[in-house]
Amino acid sequence: MPDNHPMDSTQNGTNTATGLSRFPYGRWLARLTVDGGWLWVLMLLTHELGHGLAAWLTGGEVVSTDLRPGALGHTLVEPNPHPHWVVWGGFLSGCLLPLGAWAAIHRAVPRIAGDLRLLVGFCLLANGAYLAAGGGESLTDTGVLLSLGWPYPVLIAIGLLLAIPGYLLCRRELGLRMTAVRTGGIGWASITVRWLALAIWVAGQAAIAAALAAE
Template identity: 40%
Template sequence: MLTLACSWLGMQWVHEAGHVLGALATGGEVERVVLHPLSISRTDLRTNPRPLVVTWAGPAFGVLAPLILWGMARGFSLDSAYLFRFFAGFCCLANGAYIGLGSFDAVGDCGELLRNGAAMGELWLFGALSSASGLILWNGQGRHFGLGNNGQPVPFRHCAGLAAITVGLISAGNLFFGTG
């Protein structure tokens, strides 16, 4: 459960970081970022000269950044690399489902993308590729979480680390970005 909570919060952070970076790179001005564990995250912009770029930057960065983190964890042979893999899979699945399925109701970023010229097929393609990538990353990982015949206990230090990160993300979100 802790892994899911931490992944949800981390996914919100990297997704919104993508919007912020996209805005800054295109001359936009960020008004505020809302990051709260009990609400849907969002980035409000004061000015947004390139809305299509800024909107795509959220899910794109939200998928790529965790994949890079997992690659780095693997490269350094961290024994916690499985947690980074889980997080990358979570972010791929969450962003993919959000964009792919959200396209049908044009909710949130999907509505912005469609209003600013993205084709429905682009959203479906992103959704399918990202979601499938997430499921592929998750495949066979249950053993690291104590599941299956070869299940291994999760090391206490990994649980403690996830708890600290979760508390840190909640605290930083409330301190710096407010509750909504």
């Protein structure tokens, strides 16, 4: 008869160690790094574009903007007749643009549906954390909102409402990626393509940012 009892601690420890030693850590780190690069660049871009769009819609004039890939950008608006909308525009765009991209594309291109879900989760987490924890510096978006009269507890509550589901979504999607790496569903070829695509994107965005800064 088969033995249905759990293995003893020594046997379990040996198997666990063997399983850990066989996990493709190099491939997992490479995929995690390139995904992190994409998430960071796109999160900052969607947030900063929201400030500029809100300024344009409310009659403001963008004096300067920094869209360098990966940089902590800024958008200076003068005159700025509706600063509340301009500041909130970054958070709204930073969350709604990724969500809209997922809603529009995930059925048509199911291959990247998981990537879009991870982007949505990361943008919710990053924007929510920034809103909730950014009150210590007057030049942050949160600091500007505080100077405009928004109560900090309200901003913290909104930030947490964004960050918590974002964290849960990121955790789910990263778990699925780890499983795919372990089972061979994610290989070096696809990781290499992602790195090349990221390099091309960063170069293109940097060129556009430099052209905007020179105007």
